[in-house]
Amino acid sequence: MSSVELDQVTIRFGDFVAVDNCNLTIESGEFFSFLGPSGCGKTTILRAVSGFNDPTEGSVRIGGKDMRGIGPNNRPTALIFQNLALFPLMSVADNIAFGLEVRGIPYNERRRRAEELLNLIALPGQGDKMVSELSGGQRQRVAIARALAVEPEVLLLDEPLSALDLKLRQHMRTELRAIQQRVGITFIYITHDQGEALTMSDRIAVMSAGIVQQVGNGSEIYNNPATAFVASFVGENNAISGKVSRAEGNYAVLDTSFGPLRGINNRGLKEGDAAYLFIRPEVLRPAEEGASGDTTFETEAIKEEFEGSFLHVFLKSDNEDKPFKMALVNDANVTRRSPGTSVKVTFDPDRAVALPVGELADE
Ligand SMILES: Nc1ncnc2c1ncn2[C@@H]1O[C@H](COP(=O)(O)OP(=O)(O)O)[C@@H](O)[C@H]1O
Ligand SMILES: [Mg+2]
Numbered sequence: 001m002s003s004v005e006l007d008q009v010t011i012r013f014g015d016f017v018a019v020d021n022c023n024l025t026i027e028s029g030e031f032f033s034f035l036g037p038s039g040c041g042k043t044t045i046l047r048a049v050s051g052f053n054d055p056t057e058g059s060v061r062i063g064g065k066d067m068r069g070i071g072p073n074n075r076p077t078a079l080i081f082q083n084l085a086l087f088p089l090m091s092v093a094d095n096i097a098f099g100l101e102v103r104g105i106p107y108n109e110r111r112r113r114a115e116e117l118l119n120l121i122a123l124p125g126q127g128d129k130m131v132s133e134l135s136g137g138q139r140q141r142v143a144i145a146r147a148l149a150v151e152p153e154v155l156l157l158d159e160p161l162s163a164l165d166l167k168l169r170q171h172m173r174t175e176l177r178a179i180q181q182r183v184g185i186t187f188i189y190i191t192h193d194q195g196e197a198l199t200m201s202d203r204i205a206v207m208s209a210g211i212v213q214q215v216g217n218g219s220e221i222y223n224n225p226a227t228a229f230v231a232s233f234v235g236e237n238n239a240i241s242g243k244v245s246r247a248e249g250n251y252a253v254l255d256t257s258f259g260p261l262r263g264i265n266n267r268g269l270k271e272g273d274a275a276y277l278f279i280r281p282e283v284l285r286p287a288e289e290g291a292s293g294d295t296t297f298e299t300e301a302i303k304e305e306f307e308g309s310f311l312h313v314f315l316k317s318d319n320e321d322k323p324f325k326m327a328l329v330n331d332a333n334v335t336r337r338s339p340g341t342s343v344k345v346t347f348d349p350d351r352a353v354a355l356p357v358g359e360l361a362d363e
Helices: 042-050 092-096 098-102 107-120 136-149 166-183 194-200 218-223 228-233
Strands: 004-013 016-026 031-035 057-062 077-080 154-158 186-191 203-208 211-216 238-248 251-256 259-264 274-279 296-306 310-315 324-329 342-346 352-356
Touching: 004 042, 016 042, 016 211, 031 042, 031 194, 042 057, 042 077, 042 154, 042 186, 077 136, 092 098, 092 107, 092 136, 098 107, 098 136, 107 136, 107 166, 136 154, 136 166, 166 186, 166 194, 186 194, 194 218, 203 218, 203 228, 211 218, 211 228, 228 238, 228 274, 228 352, 238 259, 238 324, 251 274, 251 352, 259 274, 310 342
Parallel strands: 031 186, 031 203, 077 154, 154 186, 259 352
Antiparallel strands: 004 016, 004 057, 203 211, 238 251, 238 274, 251 259, 274 352, 296 310, 296 342, 310 324
C-alpha cells in the first residue's frame, strides 16, 4: 500500500537547515496536512516526497520502499502546484488526459478515463470546453483530475487553493475532502492556512522553522497544543507569561502579573520553570461577583467588537501590543462594557494550557 514514511529526514541547503530531523508516518488513504508559516519547510518536504530533491539525511519510503535515487516520474506520486499550470489552449478533456497521452494510452481509452474523472470532479460532459471558459474553482478541479488521471497512490498538493478568493477557497475545502474520500488515496496537503488544515485533514503536522512541532488530529492540536508555537499559531489564544509556583497533579499554577493562575500541565513543568498559560478567547468569561482564586483574575476592558453571533471583548493584558480577547456568545443579553471598566474574568482550568516558554507565532 501507499503509506509515506519520513525517517529522520533532514534537508540542508548549504549550511541552512530547511527541514530538521522529521520523523512521521502518513497512513495509506489518509488526508494529511503540513501546516506552518511561509518558509518553514513545507514545500521542501513535499519535494522530497515527490522526488525533486532527495533528503540530505534520512529516508523517504512510500509503501515501504526507499525512494532514494528514484525520480519524480517513477514514483507513485502526483503533484499539484499553487499555480495550476493547465494548458489554456487545450480542451478540458485533453488537459485531464495529458499524462495518459504522454504514456502512449490510445485516444478512446483516454477519452473514457477523462469522462470518468469529469464525473468525479462534478463536471460531467464538460470535456470539450476550453480551460479559459472555466471558473477558478472549476480549473482547480480540472487540475486535480489531471493529477489523478495517471492513478497516483499519493497526491501531493502544494497550497493549491491560495490563488482563489475566500468564498471559493472555503467551498473547495469541502470539494477536495469529498474527492479524496471518493478516490481513497493518500493526500498530502500543505498550507499556511489553519482553517484549511483543520477542516480537511485526518491529521496535521504543525511546523515552524524546519521542525515538526506536533502531529495530531485537529482537536488534539487545538485543545492540547504541545508547544507555545502550536498554541499561538493554531486558532486565537491568549498567552499569559509567568513562572511555575506549584506543579500539582495534572495542573501547574503560574505566578503571573494577574496573580496565581492554574492550567493543565501536560509537559512536565516544574516549580520555577518559565511558562505561559494559554487561555482561548472562548474559554474566558465574566466572573461572578466576589469570585476569587487561581481561575479568576481582574483586568480592564479596552474595547468591544460586536459581530452578531459573538461579542469580542478586548482586555488589558501583560503585553501592550497584544490585548487579551474574550469571545462571548450573543445570547441576546450579553452585557456591554465601556472602555476603562474593570472586568473580572474566570476560566475552566481544564481548558487552560500551561506550556514551557518558547517561540510564539506572529499574528
Ligand atoms: N533550493 C533552495 N536553495 C536554498 N534555500 C532554499 C531552497 N529551497 C528552499 N530554500 C529555503 O528553505 C526554507 C524553506 O522553504 P520552503 O520549503 O519553500 O518553505 P514553505 O513551503 O514552508 O514556505 C526557506 O527559507 C527557503 O528560502
Ligand atoms: Mg511552499
